[in-house]
Amino acid sequence: MDFNDTPEEAEFRAEARAFLEKHLEPKTSSGVRRERGEDFLRRAKDWQALKADNKFAQITWPKEWGGRGGTAMQNVIWGQEEAKFDAPTGPFAIGLGMCIPTVIAFGSDEHKQRYVKKALRGEEIWCQLFSEPAAGSDVAGVKTRAVKDGDEWVINGQKVWTSGAHYSDYGILLTRTDPKAPKHKGLTMFIVDMKQAGVEARPIHQASGGREFNEVYFSDVRIPDSDRLGEVGQGWKVAIVTLMNERLAVGGSPGPDWSEIMDYAREAGTLSDSDFRQTLADWYIAAQGYKLTKFRTQTALSRGETPGPENSIGKIITANQLQDICNSAIEMQGHYGLMTDEERMPADGLFQQSFMWAPGLRIAGGTDEILKNIIAERVLELPQDVRVDKDVPFDELKQG
């Protein structure tokens, strides 16, 4: 066991830090900017292009796709260093973390030439069009129809909760091509141009107040058959690849952590409270547990082993903890802690803002309950839930 950088790792870290110092300001607080205005998007695109041009975007991607061809450990180091700076990241996470890896796995050479580098430089933003009103946890239950018409497919239907659809250029779209087949068997995946006629993204007003995810309506949208990903009827297999990448990409829940509530308690004079100290210890241990489990995964990765569904523990730990920490901080602030008025809110509203985001984090990218099912079924190999929909033609299923 050894936490020190190897000489090569130290060299890479120094290089990364020098690059970051040259272009960004150090971070002053973990307050997370959730809402993404035009200015932020502009800044984010510029930063992404600069990173890509200097081979700091997608460290582990092969050079032919504009990556660095670097190691898993270099990727970790980059993440650690970038997190110390006020870097405008975010809008590209879904595209680069989930959509583009799917395009690389199932797309044609033309697709890869056309899309990968532009996404890498932040010139084009991607979204994930999976969830629908009647298909969230049970995402294989999507109803959006794709009907073949010559060399094209005609798409009609509705997606929901699509993060960033309103500013995205492209999306990967999970559709139903055969309603007579059982649920998982009648699906097909496409690349869709989000700026074409017939695609309408309507931002949804979130419980947190912002408008980042969308309803997306498709009305007679035409997609050339050449923009299909994978075989007709094999959409679930493609979706699994996207979702596996999602498991790798999600896990952390950005927002105030044990050290920030500890700092706050010190300033507020409540750090001596023994109940608080006991809970603080629990948060520290869970946060360390998450961080150190990632180190174990990364060690396995760096030896060429594939990380399994164990990664599902990350988001269960961090999202719940974030909600808990924010709740405790607000209770510590008392009535005063309710205020979100810019001028008056305590501790710059650090805890109030994440308090309203945390419920979403426990749902997005697999709910707590679904992640526990994944651990139980895939890691512990316990029996699957009863599936009354197995082998039943999709159009005979109950939905709602």
Added chain:
Amino acid sequence: MNFDFSEDQKFLRSEARKFLEAQCTSQHVREVLDDEARSHHEGVWNKIVEMGWLGTAIPEEHGGLGLGMLELCVIAEEMGRTLAPVPFSSSVYLFAEALKLAGSDAQKSTLLAKVASGEVIGCLALSEGPGEPDPAKLSVTFDGATLSGTKLPVTDGDIATHAVVLAKEGTGASLVLVDLGQDSVTRQPVKTLEPTRSHAEIRFDGAKAERLGNAGDGARLLEEVLDRAAVLFAFEQLGGASRAQEMATDYAKERHAFGRPIGGNQAIKHKLAEMYVKNEVARSNCYYGAWAVSTDAAELPEAAAAARIASSEAFWFASKENIQTHGGMGFTWEVDCHLFYRRAKLLAVQIGSPKHWKEKLVRALEMKNAA
């Protein structure tokens, strides 16, 4: 960075597991459980002595194997899995580590080799009454040459040949080394919730003793000894928690109710998933503790506390929910679930309860933050 045990250490783990699964079965544990007169399992103990494990982290010059703390952590986890009914933790994690840390050259050369060979069995005597022992309020006193007062309970106090005792000396506290074979030492076995590990009341009536480390340095030295031991205890707890999780998971797959395995129901599945999460959190914290203790890192106080707390809670959760998952069967003497439940509680309170370690952890974080 490399956050895993080495190939050699993993090999040691699999050898240790094979050995203990064969030589230390639940039948062996039950032989101690069901016989009040037995303080430990001599057969298992002798085989462990033969393996040389007692000297894993004792330097070769003192008769040990001269491996390191990482190797000892690996063995500790395996001892925890099989609930080994032997005084290993007392003699190795507590007594030998105290000697290594605070002993004079003479003390080390007289005793360490004998710990390694099993000729000496050591223990640590702290508790005197309910609550955590407070170095400022001890009733056992040391006058520079002799020791007086009563310690209760002392794990392995009835079979140990030697003890390290926390005692009052003048206005402070010292660690004191005492040979338990003298007439002025009286020992009385006491019953506890965990009969597979023996406990005693030890009375000192002016017993001859010598200081371990400097006078008045007891509280500080004890903290250091316990930080090191906490990591090893945490690995034992982790081993027990992992085994309890496996038992619960296996049973959930086999036991049928309402026409299907009980493990097909989410109330059980999610409970087992939570167990898994707690055990992984404990494992990662344990590995970090192992790294800290093996490198004498400045982070040891918080790393040891985190490992200790995470494992205490993981073992408690796994052992109680393992009984729950087994239903009525889990509540019988014959099924092993209660052995884990008993051991979980002993290990959680023996060198300070979770509450105590949480306070220590937060103090360590405060110090770090202030520095």
